[in-house]
Amino acid sequence: MTMLVLCDHDRGTLADASLEALTFGRDLAAAAGVSCEAVVIGKGAEGAVGQLAAYGAAVVHLASHDVLTDFGPEAWGETLAQLVASCGASVVTACGTDRGNEVLAQLAARLDEPFVANCREVDPSGDTWSLTRVQWGGSLLEDATLTADHKIVSVAHHVVEAAPASEPAAGTVAAFSPDLDASLARTVVTDRVVLSRGITLSTAPVVVGGGRGVGSAEAFAPLEELAAELGGVVGCSRAVTNNGWRPHSDQVGQTGTRIAPQVYIASGISGAIQHWVGAMASKHILAINTDREANIVTRADWAVIADLHKVIPAITEEIRRRRG
Amino acid sequence: MRILVCVKRVPAPGAKINITADGRAVDTAHLGFTTSPHEECAVEEAVQIAEAHGGEVTVLTLGPAEAEEQLRYAASVGAHSLVLVPIEEVDWDPQRTAAALTATISGIEAAEGAFDLLLFGNESADAGGFQVGVRVAHALGRPIVNGIKGIDVGDGSVTARREIDGGFEVYEVPTPAVLGVKEGINLPRYPTMKGRLASKKAALVTIEQSTEAGGQLRERLHRPVEQVSETVILGEGPEAAAAVVDVLEELGVLA
Numbered sequence: 001m002t003m004l005v006l007c008d009h010d011r012g013t014l015a016d017a018s019l020e021a022l023t024f025g026r027d028l029a030a031a032a033g034v035s036c037e038a039v040v041i042g043k044g045a046e047g048a049v050g051q052l053a054a055y056g057a058a059v060v061h062l063a064s065h066d067v068l069t070d071f072g073p074e075a076w077g078e079t080l081a082q083l084v085a086s087c088g089a090s091v092v093t094a095c096g097t098d099r100g101n102e103v104l105a106q107l108a109a110r111l112d113e114p115f116v117a118n119c120r121e122v123d124p125s126g127d128t129w130s131l132t133r134v135q136w137g138g139s140l141l142e143d144a145t146l147t148a149d150h151k152i153v154s155v156a157h158h159v160v161e162a163a164p165a166s167e168p169a170a171g172t173v174a175a176f177s178p179d180l181d182a183s184l185a186r187t188v189v190t191d192r193v194v195l196s197r198g199i200t201l202s203t204a205p206v207v208v209g210g211g212r213g214v215g216s217a218e219a220f221a222p223l224e225e226l227a228a229e230l231g232g233v234v235g236c237s238r239a240v241t242n243n244g245w246r247p248h249s250d251q252v253g254q255t256g257t258r259i260a261p262q263v264y265i266a267s268g269i270s271g272a273i274q275h276w277v278g279a280m281a282s283k284h285i286l287a288i289n290t291d292r293e294a295n296i297v298t299r300a301d302w303a304v305i306a307d308l309h310k311v312i313p314a315i316t317e318e319i320r321r322r323r324g
Numbered sequence: 325m326r327i328l329v330c331v332k333r334v335p336a337p338g339a340k341i342n343i344t345a346d347g348r349a350v351d352t353a354h355l356g357f358t359t360s361p362h363e364e365c366a367v368e369e370a371v372q373i374a375e376a377h378g379g380e381v382t383v384l385t386l387g388p389a390e391a392e393e394q395l396r397y398a399a400s401v402g403a404h405s406l407v408l409v410p411i412e413e414v415d416w417d418p419q420r421t422a423a424a425l426t427a428t429i430s431g432i433e434a435a436e437g438a439f440d441l442l443l444f445g446n447e448s449a450d451a452g453g454f455q456v457g458v459r460v461a462h463a464l465g466r467p468i469v470n471g472i473k474g475i476d477v478g479d480g481s482v483t484a485r486r487e488i489d490g491g492f493e494v495y496e497v498p499t500p501a502v503l504g505v506k507e508g509i510n511l512p513r514y515p516t517m518k519g520r521l522a523s524k525k526a527a528l529v530t531i532e533q534s535t536e537a538g539g540q541l542r543e544r545l546h547r548p549v550e551q552v553s554e555t556v557i558l559g560e561g562p563e564a565a566a567a568v569v570d571v572l573e574e575l576g577v578l579a
């Protein structure tokens with residue numbers, strides 16, 4: 001019996017998420033008593049074989065076809081469905097990234113099987129599996145059971161720490177040529193637009209966040225200044241984007257960006273659960289709020305209980321004073 | 325353009341999500357309800373497309389009878405017709421939901437003609453199954469791309485932009501097409517008084533579906549264990565700035 005782990009790569013360099021999926025997959029395969037095999041789709045994947053073996057792939061299926069020149073959810077899902085049939089796989093997994101979840105959903109639709117997205121734990125003993133998955137973007141967990149001939153599950157991103165296997169697996173290369181209809185090209189990427197290369201909200205070492213308490217678009221200027229002083233960026237809550245004060249690309253939370261800075265300075269933000277799930281991976285949190293009982297204050301490492309409009313400029317000034 | 329948007333009614337919790345005693349559902353005793361944010365943007369996008377190119381927007385939900393509230397809200401911001409698939413349970417599993425939505429859409433199309441565009445949210449805010457739209461599109465034999473943050477309507481196709489790290493991927497999808505939309509594609513409008521009044525009169529059709537349960541079964545909801553931290557109060561006014569900068573220095577972010 002076989003488990004397939006869908007791995008994504010960019011010209012031969014594996015995404016971190018793929019290594020998480022393999023780390024998760026090889027343990028699950030061992031517990032389920034099946035062989036752990038990787039699938040990489042598209043050209044240029046040959047360079048990734050060694051790394052896939054190191055992370056536990058007994059076989060590396062390299063799928064190629066004219067339609068697979070770039071990412072396409074339907075073509076990828078169809079390729080996976082054909083490979084499942086040809087190698088008799090009973091389990092398929094991937095990391096719960098946008099692509100991972102989308103392609104597994106495509107696979108599940110084609111096989112008419114359930115698909116359980118964003119699992120944290122999977123117990124594969126027995127015909128019916130027990131698992132724990134993420135709901136509400138991480139604010140809530142769901143215990144569920146899975147009954148299916150083909151078990152299709154994704155592992156929530158950042159839940160498993162990627163680590164090589166204690167001993168590398170064989171990594172035997174197996175070429176796979178799916179039979180794809182040219183019409184599947186209808187959902188293949190036709191172009192890419194690069195917008196920014198600098199620090200982004202998800203990678204910034206410092207995020208200065210502002211919420212409804214900031215009051216207006218103009219009132220974000222002092223937050224911008226402090227962020228610039230600290231080599232960071234400005235983030236915000238959904239109350240702010242809903243008011244049109246900042247673009248949605250600045251939004252932290254369940255339907256925005258997940259941040260993980262060294263420090264998150266959250267000002268004028270109450271810390272609703274949907275905001276918190278986007279901020280909780282921050283190493284440290286400093287809250288500035290007039291309300292001592294605000295949720296973000298009780299969850300922060302440090303807090304200043306005061307008007308952000310007075311505190312933020314004072315912090316910037318103090319930094320400049322010390323720098324001389 | 326004939327456009328259909330699928331939306332889901334979800335509770336709107338604040339600081340934390342409470343769960344019912346039997347662990348089966350979110351305790352909604354003291355909560356309001358809303359439309360999943362991605363889907364609220366999908367409705368706005370559909371209305372904008374209809375305004376720009378002419379057309380009609382239908383909004384479809386599967387949920388309790390109270391989900392009429394979310395359908396009326398969609399009408400108050402510009403949707404033309406409303407369809408409710410009533411269910412008794414708190415929620416249906418993704419396969420079952422998708423089968424019921426597919427049957428409903430097929431039924432409407434058989435009677436009134438095909439939709440050019442079906443819009444879904446990228447994922448529902450509560451269950452987050454990441455699949456209902458994909459299943460419906462596959463069952464109808466239509467193309468679908470998820471994660472969409474920009475749509476341009478062309479002649480016989482739509483150009484869709486999907487957000488990736490530091491940029492966009494572009495897709496040219498022939499219509500009839502299906503897209504999974506993300507919040508940020510637009511800024512949803514607030515209902516006007518006129519819109520609110522009109523929404524009360526908008527036609528609402530109820531269509532029963534009885535599809536079979538899928539292979540994923542919910543047992544219990546619970547909250548993740550949280551680390552409790554002791555909050556150090558650095559001060560109660562701008563004079564706290566020195567203490568704040570001490571902390572930043574200690575963290576090494578001043579370098």
Ligand SMILES: Cc1cc2nc3c(=O)[nH]c(=O)nc-3n(C[C@H](O)[C@H](O)[C@H](O)COP(=O)(O)OP(=O)(O)OC[C@H]3O[C@@H](n4cnc5c(N)ncnc54)[C@H](O)[C@@H]3O)c2cc1C
Pocket residue numbers: 210211212213214236237238239240251252253254255256257267268269270271272273274275278288289290291294306307308309335336337338358360361449
């Ligand atoms: C399904 C769903 C998804 C959501 N996704 C997100 C998401 O991704 N991100 C997100 O942020 N929200 C999200 N929300 C919205 C969320 O529930 C909250 O409504 C939102 O986060 C509140 O924003 P806020 O903290 O800025 O505003 P409020 O809750 O109004 O808080 C304002 C805070 O500012 C403080 N304040 C006021 N004036 C001052 C001052 N002068 N100085 C200092 N402090 C002051 C107040 O004490 C208060 O704590 C989502 C909601 C739902 C239902």
Ligand SMILES: Nc1ncnc2c1ncn2[C@@H]1O[C@H](COP(=O)(O)O)[C@@H](O)[C@H]1O
Pocket residue numbers: 330331332333360362363384385386387418421443444445446447448449451452453454455456457
């Ligand atoms: N009960 C429902 N009624 C209408 N649409 C739904 C329902 N559940 C899910 N959807 C649609 O399918 C999308 C994906 O849902 P999910 O697979 O649960 O993440 C949502 O964003 C909605 O557009």
